[in-house]
Amino acid sequence: MPDVPIVMVSWHLAFNSPRGRERETDEILAFADKMNKRAAFIGGGDCNEYPHPAGESVPPIDWTSPEITDRTHMMHRTNPGPDGTRVSCTYTDETLLAAGLHDPARYAAHTLGRPNALNATAGRGKPNQGGPRRIDRHYNDPWTINAVIDVVVIDTSDFSDHDAVKVVYSRARFAEALRRDIAPQPPYDLTV
Template identity: 65%
Template sequence: MKSYGEPVVRLMTINLEVDGGPDVAGRVPERWRVAHEEILAPRRPDAIFRQEATYSDQNGNRRLHAAEQALGGMRGWLSPNGSGRNPTALFIRPSAFTAVQQYQHLRVWRTPPTNITAWLEGAPGRDIVMVSWHMAFNSPHGREREAEELSALADKMKQGKHFIGGGDCNEYPVPVGETVPPIDWTSPEITDRVHIVHRTTKGTDGSRVSCTALDETLHGCGLHDPARYAYHTLGQTRALDATAGHAAQGQGGGRRIDRLYLDPWLITAVLEVTVVDTTGVSDHHALEVVLSRAKAIEALHRRVEPLPPMALTG
């Protein structure tokens, strides 16, 4: 695990495909074990934003609690199960964060998010809205509505709260400043017709336009993408690498689907962003964002200047 010469806060988001699969002879499957014991636990994350916790709500949340142990004593929460039948989850390390509230979101969402309010150690009383999401895979308009629900959480910044959220966005970032080129939906290599319906809307000229509603909405609220910050401000050339879609056929190749977002104060604490290879374990790579703990505490007390909103046009 890389050292930064100062105390840090490690944030990770990971979509573990179908929770690694069902139990095998009463034991967790090998992909689940590798994800938790060999990929996540060695990095000592302080918060994990999980998607596809498919089996974690079964047998009295047995797998959720197994994850808490495998991750070295982290504390976990699950979302309610929605029509997607694939709960989200959120874990925090008690030595880094203290949970003070949990909220359930039962309407609008195909897959409800996991949402808590927590305090960072060293900044008690400074509320952080933390939310793990898995946007609807099948509906551009559904994702627009879900993005609007997330904007209601971002609105709490006006009450002095802060924001850390992320997950599987199931659509694309605004292409400005990205290193992964946009999909050419007219290409003969794009053969998955259903995927086109799921990931595009029809333009005024009848062409297919990539869905970017979530990214537009959250940046419009003043939130920031730490991967963009790491690339454009810190010079980290791999921060904008694709996280999913590498193996999918006829869908346009690898895309930056999995993202985290921070409020305009906490974004100034970012030290590094890494796409963590999970080949053979999941169809999504994990994303790690490392914050300076000292700078994060200053940010939570709003003793730093907020980063201005990102320009969404080139």
């Protein structure tokens, strides 16, 4: 492997505060900024909020649904919209993608034809909170995303309320990405 720093970050963002997750996401960006010094970036964890709906297989939660009865959870996971309705928090996903990072699950689903990469990772058995959602996510720099060959959501319901997410890389492509011998992926388009 090339002698290139790889910044690896694991996180568990605040479950109870949209503002707290925004601050934490901004701290993650400080690590991702090392990409500008030729370091690779791989990070992931429990984002405790939702992915931006672009490219997702599960529609956003309808917070006006009578099935959503956990009002405290709703306040933890939403912001007020312009018309006063509640809108799902997606700051982490939107910010990391806008900064040029890439979601390996979206890449696997849309580039590699692996739609199960977008499976929900938490929320099963909780229809009063919006049901199963993909809140556990990883992010890669625009070079190493090209080395992803699969993303697998592993059922860990025997011992956790969150499933594990395994990102599989090609060693050869990863080495090319570290040398930056392959073109970086363009920023993710949140309009698709």
